[in-house]
Amino acid sequence: MSRDWAASARMAEQYNGTDVVDDAARTIAQDYRRRPLPPTSSATLTFLTGLLNPSAAIEVGTGTGTATLALLRGMPRSGILTSIDTDAEAQAVARELIVHANLAGHRVRMMTGRPDEVLSRLAQGTYDLVHIDAEAGQAPRLVPLALERLEPGGVLVLDQAMLGGSVADPAVRSPQVREIRQLLNDLQGRSDLTRLLLPIDDGMLVLRRL
Numbered sequence: 001m002s003r004d005w006a007a008s009a010r011m012a013e014q015y016n017g018t019d020v021v022d023d024a025a026r027t028i029a030q031d032y033r034r035r036p037l038p039p040t041s042s043a044t045l046t047f048l049t050g051l052l053n054p055s056a057a058i059e060v061g062t063g064t065g066t067a068t069l070a071l072l073r074g075m076p077r078s079g080i081l082t083s084i085d086t087d088a089e090a091q092a093v094a095r096e097l098i099v100h101a102n103l104a105g106h107r108v109r110m111m112t113g114r115p116d117e118v119l120s121r122l123a124q125g126t127y128d129l130v131h132i133d134a135e136a137g138q139a140p141r142l143v144p145l146a147l148e149r150l151e152p153g154g155v156l157v158l159d160q161a162m163l164g165g166s167v168a169d170p171a172v173r174s175p176q177v178r179e180i181r182q183l184l185n186d187l188q189g190r191s192d193l194t195r196l197l198l199p200i201d202d203g204m205l206v207l208r209r210l
């Protein structure tokens with residue numbers, strides 16, 4: 001990363017800002033050894049959900065709730081967020097955070113289990129938005145399942161889409177990085193999607209189902 005790029009990223013982070021609840025969420029995530037969604041990605045998510053107004057959304061990778069907070073802050077108060085993680089204890093912490101942030105707890109339906117298995121059980125073609133922030137190597141399996149859940153016009157947001165800088169670095173040839181490159185190439189060839197790859201934090205890919 002060039003010095004200018006790093007300085008710009010820092011400035012954007014400060015400009016977009018965080019608040020006490022967001023800061024607390026990041027501290028809690030560290031206590032539970034989770035990687036919370038970084039601040040600029042959180043701000044982008046809140047902005048996007050505010051624009052899209054989703055009534056039914058899915059989150060893959062609840063963790064301790066940093067991204068849950070960002071999603072709920074942009075969603076309408078009538079919107080329901082289905083949040084998936086393998087770790088029920090982390091999800092309980094996320095639920096406490098939501099209540100603490102005065103975001104009604106009933107707006108979140110926590111589902112515990114392997115994200116691919118849980119996603120497969122959710123209705124196809126009925127969700128407005130899916131956000132994926134799971135373990136880094138899971139994206140190639142999760143993205144096709146998530147796209148099937150979207151209604152026409154629905155949006156998928158994939159975090160860690162460039163795994164820091166490694167996907168863009170031709171010297172990195174690990175199986176995980178090659179799989180992500182293949183996924184990005186495959187998605188680029190699809191005429192039923194529009195796409196936007198943003199170099200924010202670990203990379204954010206936004207897809208819209210036509």
Ligand SMILES: C[S@@+](CC[C@H](N)C(=O)[O-])C[C@H]1O[C@@H](n2cnc3c(N)ncnc32)[C@H](O)[C@@H]1O
Nearest residue numbers: 036037061062063064065066067086133134135
């Ligand atoms: C990067 S963290 C999510 C952070 C969260 N979005 C936040 O902002 O705090 C990834 C999450 O994926 C969950 N996970 C564990 N095993 C998984 C698996 N096999 N597939 C996908 N996700 C898994 C972990 O429990 C962890 O909470």
